[in-house]
Amino acid sequence: APTRPEEQGAASQANPTPDTAAPTGNALAEGGNTTGDLLRFIVLGLLGGLVLNLMPCVFPILAMKALAVARMGQSERKHQKQSAIAYAAGVIAGFTALGALVMALRVGGSATGWGFQFQSTVFVGMITWLLFAMALNLLDVFAFLPPALGNASSRKHGLAHDVLTGLLAVVVASPCTAPFMGVAIAGALAGPPLTGLVVFAALGVGLAAPYVLLAFSPALASHLPRPGAWMDYLRQFLAFPLLGTCVWLLWVATVEGGATTVLLLCSGMVCLAFAAWVYGIAQKRQRHMGHSRSCTALYGVALLGLLGAMALLPALQQQAAQQPGTVQALPSGTEAFSQKRLDALHAAGKPVFVDMTAAWCISCLVNERVALNTDATKAAMARYGVTVLRGDWTRRDPAITAFLHAHGRDGVPFYLFVPAQGDAVVLPQILTQGLVLRTITPIP
Secondary structure: OOOOHHHHHHHHHHHHOOOOOOOOOHHHOOOOOOOHHHHHHHHHHHHHHHOOOOOOOOOOHHHHHHHEEEEEEOHHHHHHHHHHHHHHHHHHHHHHHHHHHHHHHHHHHOOOOHHHHHHHHHHHHHHHHHHHEEEEEEEEOOOOOOOOHHHHOOHHHHHHOOOOOOOHHHHHHHHOOOOOHHHHHHHHOOOOOOHHHHHHHHHHHHHHHHHHHHOOOHHEEEEEEOOOOHHHHHHHOHHHHHHHHHHHHHHHHHHHHOOOHHHHHHHHHHHHHHHHHHHHHHHHHHHHOOOHHHHHHHHHHHHHHHHHHHHHHHHHHHHHHOOOOOOOOOOOOOOOOOOOHHHHHHOOOOOEEEEEEEEHHHHHHHHHHHHHOOHHHHHHHOOOOOOEEEOOOOOOOOHHHHHHOOOOOOOOOOOEOOOOOOOEEOOOOOOOOEEEEEEEEOOO
């Protein structure tokens, strides 16, 4: 049975699971059936993007877009289509740009993978502030554009907002890895740059497809509720999933940068809340009384609040650099991953379950809750003598990145079962308790 990464990667292909039925990402680089492999990766990318719509990461964004379609009503079919195209363009551009960035960093010698940006405490903090500002916007504390700009060329500004919403959807979706995505991303990063960008664009097409279909299908759009006062309440309600996401990201930042990070990020949120409140007052005054010196002064005060939040970024960067990160407590019966430990256990004839996870990976956290950290799974692991090795990729770890890459993966979650005898098995990215139990149960 394999112990080395390259040997385990070959064995996992001998026993394909739903996630490994496609060839590994090295197929394109090795010059195999390039056209067939590319088509397969594109299909997997489309499917992965579609399934990504069901992930909790992007739910608030999709709900906001569906609300926008309902608000337009049937009299604005042309605008609905333009809005959908602009949103899709933002999503596709976002996926393509993020994929190009990962490939460029790889060429430059950096050991990066999918979701690498969430390994930066500063990036996590800035996304937290952005989502917090969006929540304040949904609660009608302020509007993003001043009245003068909001009334002029509203259609043009609306399309620009749709593009930005598409880009934001990609940002908040990147810590989630849906089924089919792992193989597609690995293939995109291992192949030639042009084919890789095509696969990333396919992921964007899959993510944007439901909203585009809704906007372009009169039959589907006709089933949406009629616009009314209820939409204002729904719009405000959507702020709370965004606030919940901010709480989760604060926890991620704590894991990465320590407790002081929470103080810095929450201080920034206070500054942003003050800036949004003053900015909203200025907008209301300008809307009812026209622009005046007092409006200009209020806009200036709001800008000072925003700059106050931005001034905390250097301290946040310094804190992240000084703090090695919080070591999360491992569940009983679970050990920290290392290739040396994996080799030693396998040499001793013991089965091993490798769990690669990260605090910012929602799919990982859900799998741990419903499939890995349950009493039944723990009891089965103990009964069959399975050692669980958990690798934490919350912060950058070249050893884990190399292990993932050796198995044709470029992100988490990743699960590998190495039995005492026989071939290693790669499990899907979405787990169930029954699937884990069947995998670790020895064949009589």
